[in-house]
Amino acid sequence: MxxxxxxxxxxxxxxxxxxxxxxxxxxxxxxxxxxxxxxxxxxxxxxxxxxxxxxxxxxxxxxxxxxxxxxxxxxxxxxxxxxxxxxxxxxxxxxxxxxxxxxxxxxxxxxxxxxxxxxxxxxxxxxxxxxxxxxxxxxxxxxxxxxxxxxxxxxxxxxxxxxxxxxxxETVRADDGLALSSRNAYLSPTERSEAPRLQRILQRISAAVQGGEADFSRLERDAVAELDHHGWQTDYVAVRRQDDLQLPGPSGKQALVVLAASRLGSARLIDNVEINPANGR
CATH class of the missing domain: 3.40.50.620 (HUPs)
Incomplete structure (x- = not known):
């Protein structure tokens, strides 16, 4: 090289x-x-x-x-x-x-x-x-x-x-689902065991949307509350359109993505899950 x-x-x-x-x-x-x-x-x-x-x-x-x-x-x-x-x-x-x-x-x-x-x-x-x-x-x-x-x-x-x-x-993940990131090195052992919660919450939101849930604001609020209850400091959890990251339209199948950024200790972690039309609402 x-x-x-x-x-x-x-x-x-x-x-x-x-x-x-x-x-x-x-x-x-x-x-x-x-x-x-x-x-x-x-x-x-x-x-x-x-x-x-x-x-x-x-x-x-x-x-x-x-x-x-x-x-x-x-x-x-x-x-x-x-x-x-x-x-x-x-x-x-x-x-x-x-x-x-x-x-x-x-x-x-x-x-x-x-x-x-x-x-x-x-x-x-x-x-x-x-x-x-x-x-x-x-x-x-x-x-x-x-x-x-x-x-x-x-x-x-x-x-x-x-x-x-x-x-x-595609995002490469550890066996427990945590997205690999250089900033994961900032996590303490206890924080590292907590960190996969972020991906689990995003997957749960994805499943809810696939199941027909359309109250995105409630899903976002509940996710932030759960993260913060477990010691995170959350900047956002948001369901958006994939192509421009604007708010989803009122109806019809859309290519969506749920994104999040939250701090756990000194590490700011980001992650996302795509929700594609074939599987979406």
Whole structure:
């Protein structure tokens, strides 16, 4: 596996590489990331990964300073997974001068996760657009665990007419259902045993909707109450449309998703469950 921090060196290494598939990450890789790398191989000739902890997407109260940085271990995992090239820039490589141009997003930036992490998706979209311009892939993979992020990046790519297929990959989970995340390392042993409750609640909401329940607000309130009763601090539980994350319409079968974000100790966990029309109300 080749490793580059220089934009020019990466671009030179990508010449005549066929169809390029890109998987951007912030490092501290786990089995979910590696599943993305493995899936990427089926979409092209050359798999490129990136490792960069993007300051622009962290708010003042977020964990930028303590976000785990494990580059050597990440390199070993990526190499073992068959990744062809790793782009691992420093901040000076990616932001040689202060970033003054940003991607401005529609109202969804301020809803759900955007409400609780102001500016987060602006920072994500800006760095991903910059990485897309550097790597110039034909396809890029993102995990569905970050559902709102996937929707934002897919719609950005579509509206800016980028020649890139944005592919959502299924969430990889532990045996007890907890979505794999770098932030799971913040959980104490007691918190780790409690953490799967989030997925169980979302599955219960999904089953209720599939069974014909249409009072989404009640389902959301009950879920928040249960989580908070067990020591969580919940930002939201929300049933939304899959395509734009707006409120569901009044009738008809719809592709829905139930999303949640809640803090357990010092870890902020997010998760979701899709409810597809064939099985929905």
């Amino acid at each position: 080749q490793i580059h921090s220089s934009i020019l060196a990466l671009r030179a290494a990508l010449e005549k590489r066929g169809r390029v598939v890109f998987v951007p990450t912030m490092g501290n890789l786990h089995a979910g990331h590696i599943a993305l790398m493995t899936e990427a191989r089926s979409h092209g000739d050359t798999v490129v990964a990136s490792v960069f902890v993007n300051r622009l997407q962290f708010g003042p109260s977020d964990d930028f300073g303590r976000y785990p940085r494990t580059l050597q271990a990440d390199c070993d995992k990526l190499s073992a997974a068959g990744v062809d090239l790793l782009f691992a820039p420093t901040e000076a490589d990616l932001y040689p001068e202060p970033q003054q141009y940003f991607v401005e997003l529609p109202g969804i930036e301020h809803q759900l996760d955007g409400e609780f992490r102001p500016g987060h998706f602006r920072g994500v979209a800006t760095v991903v657009l910059k990485l897309f311009n550097i790597v110039q892939p034909q396809a890029a993979l993102f995990g569905k665990k970050d559902y709102q992020q996937l929707m934002v990046l897919r719609n950005m790519t579509h509206q800016l007419a980028l020649p890139i297929a944005v592919i959502g990959s």
